[in-house]
Amino acid sequence: MKTLIQNWKSKLHEIIYEADTPAGKLFDVLLLITIVSSILLVTLESVPSINYKHERFFDISEWIITILFTFEYLLRIISIKKPINYIFSYYGIIDFLSTIPKYLSLIFGGAHVLIILRSLRLLRVFRILKITRYIGESDKLMSALKASRVKIIVFVFAVVILCLILGTVMYIVEAGASSGFISIPRSVYWTIVTMTTVGYGDIAPVTTLGQFIASIVMILGYGIIAVPTGIVTSEYTSQYKIKQTNTRSCENCGTEKHIDNSRFCHNCGDKF
């Protein structure tokens, strides 16, 4: 009996966690369709004109999707050896959060807690994160981003400091010109909008000096975009090279990452 359950569980595990068998592939495709449908429903529901017409349809669809996700969540828990590991893993939490919103809306039901219902609706959009399971991680890209993490944080920090100072300067310069620079936070917001070359135009300098400083901010923003690009490209290229020269491992000590054309292991001195 125990072996039967064991077999059944391992079969289930294969279907749910792996994509090699036809049943596994079918499960993945169905799950993908459910996720995408769910996101589409949440999105369309937020459009007032559509929601007004099809309110009942959205309610029923949401229940169907919630039940499907509930099944998926339970199946994942019972088919894995250590459920606790799954429950507190990244995907475990995402799966749980994707399931509960509709149940919570029963508890906090009633039109008087609109703000909570809104947040629950928000919560549902995070279901898109379930899809990351199928994207697969781009190893090289990830390790390049990880390697350049510190530098990018330093860069972002430098940009923020620059925006703070230049925003304050603009606040002084455009004061009293009724051009929207009414406070430092707003001026800093404008500086970020300008330096990142977004440029809404809701706030724009009108004084000559303001426009001169704005020009400097723009050229600065236009130029320093080269910095993160340079960092990521360099790291990515170097990750690329590590891969390229990484084919041979030393038979003696097992070290990898030898320079091309090496005739001796750089770790143990063994002749290749």
Added chain:
Amino acid sequence: MKTLIQNWKSKLHEIIYEADTPAGKLFDVLLLITIVSSILLVTLESVPSINYKHERFFDISEWIITILFTFEYLLRIISIKKPINYIFSYYGIIDFLSTIPKYLSLIFGGAHVLIILRSLRLLRVFRILKITRYIGESDKLMSALKASRVKIIVFVFAVVILCLILGTVMYIVEAGASSGFISIPRSVYWTIVTMTTVGYGDIAPVTTLGQFIASIVMILGYGIIAVPTGIVTSEYTSQYKIKQTNTRSCENCGTEKHIDNSRFCHNCGDKF
């Protein structure tokens, strides 16, 4: 007799499909002029003030161009050995679609099917694709883009997911601020406008928290542009290297990666 036609066909093939002979060059230049004229006419015809004045001129010009393209299309079919291959090739389809709109307008004529006439006009713009025949394909660039295709799709996918989540957050935050975030699709549209640093300004956050999140979206968009750039640059550089140092290995010592046009091995001095 048969040989005569054969000769005539091969002569025609040379003129139409190759650009080495004077006749072939002349054909190409005439075709290019016709294509560019056609595009200019379609474009100008869409300007109400111009179309109003010269309606007759546009009609006649379109007939002339259509007849020229019809001739070209027929000549291409009869001068090739396997017409079926050409007809269903990329350029065969483009050539066919470039020719038919005016004929179709005879069938679907009458002012009551304006939407179809509009689409036919649209169809004519695709004639510009006939011009790609003359651009020539940038081998290295193409293979670099092909090599980085999967990574770029993953990147675009990640950007879309990010935009969906951040758009929903903005929808919640700016709700009731009458700043244009009236539905999730609209908020996601705003997030894409902002993250790609386009920044129209037709929708812009007005609440403090909204502007704070917007700032994060901008800096994020400003920073992650580095990712596709890094990918393409890396792949392109690696394509570049493969081309620049040839793959010939020295027969004497086996060293590889010689500079193009080397006449002696740079390691052992052996003559190639």
Added chain:
Amino acid sequence: MKTLIQNWKSKLHEIIYEADTPAGKLFDVLLLITIVSSILLVTLESVPSINYKHERFFDISEWIITILFTFEYLLRIISIKKPINYIFSYYGIIDFLSTIPKYLSLIFGGAHVLIILRSLRLLRVFRILKITRYIGESDKLMSALKASRVKIIVFVFAVVILCLILGTVMYIVEAGASSGFISIPRSVYWTIVTMTTVGYGDIAPVTTLGQFIASIVMILGYGIIAVPTGIVTSEYTSQYKIKQTNTRSCENCGTEKHIDNSRFCHNCGDKF
């Protein structure tokens, strides 16, 4: 007695200038909190609605922060061997400027010198520069930027010349179209806004020729962003390579460019 003071001074120096001891770390954390609080206060004070309500709170907070910075400044002077070096160093000047605004407001007090008080407020934002002490300098990035400095200046100069000429052309073309191109400086401002892809939309061409030239400016701006990016990436990559493979040459065979931490020469197998 003298030794006691000496000991006490070296102890103080350790706390203030180094971050290795628990006391030193505590000092750094407290200083960071003070700086960030100070910036937040300056920023919030500039928001009219907030300043109106909490004027007294801002005044008292500013005094507390000023006194803390005064203590820090004095401690830095007495704990260092050559105070004169510190006072006229980059951080010495920043620390001094961070301390004096409130004292100066006593001297220049009174509502009739609003412009001076405004500038003092501005001065206080530069306190953020105190934080650069903790960022740490990204060696490679800095040397890459230094190496590409001249080229970037030439690039910026070329962009400015291009903007000047194109701005003047737009001024001629859009003259009398009441689209905002009322003077050359304004047209040049527009050209910078467009070429850096910021695009406010406060000034936008309305004539057909104007929009055609604008399109060229945009595509130009879109393309030449590649130039600073190429420069910085190249320099950064070259800095990267210099760091990654060390300059140690093998004592036996003289081969250079070994991977870091190599213990044997990859060419002759000699032990380092």
Added chain:
Amino acid sequence: MKTLIQNWKSKLHEIIYEADTPAGKLFDVLLLITIVSSILLVTLESVPSINYKHERFFDISEWIITILFTFEYLLRIISIKKPINYIFSYYGIIDFLSTIPKYLSLIFGGAHVLIILRSLRLLRVFRILKITRYIGESDKLMSALKASRVKIIVFVFAVVILCLILGTVMYIVEAGASSGFISIPRSVYWTIVTMTTVGYGDIAPVTTLGQFIASIVMILGYGIIAVPTGIVTSEYTSQYKIKQTNTRSCENCGTEKHIDNSRFCHNCGDKF
């Protein structure tokens, strides 16, 4: 007598064309000041409020600058051996065009030819090109741009084709939505504004389908910026490497550009 003039001419040549002697440096500095002053005057003259007040000042200043440039032009002609080479060189034409506007304004004087006077004013801005003499040409950058010229033209061409097709699609989609897509040229203009991430906001889609296509245009524009960046970076890096490995020339045949660590010339096989 003849030798005296010869000496005097060579002395003059040294001052005007070279910057090594103190007199040469002084000449360069004075010329630079004159150019910058001239540009500033042209720019300020275009501001209606400034021009109104100081009309007389601008007239006199322009005469002084014109006379200075006339002297410079004449001196350059008489101090060079083959004046004809200079006159029809790039700088010769620039210098000539910088000198004549004021003289031409005497011929075409009178308020009734405003458009010509405007063009003359435009002409004067090109004086900034005189300054390129002092920028110095960045060899590597120039050769990188030259090497990537064809690819960049192909890229720009591809972008224009893409903009033409997508602009037409938007024209069809947004027809009748009164959102500014009134003709194909205007729609193509919008597509260029969007794809280059400028985003004025003077034209913006209002229909759902229009905003969806706009999102695709944006993400496309955001992504393909990577292409020119990749091209320039690659070419620039390769120019960099050619320089880096270019130190040793073969003693036997004089060939340069050997790979590092080469032990034999790759051209003649001579041992180093």
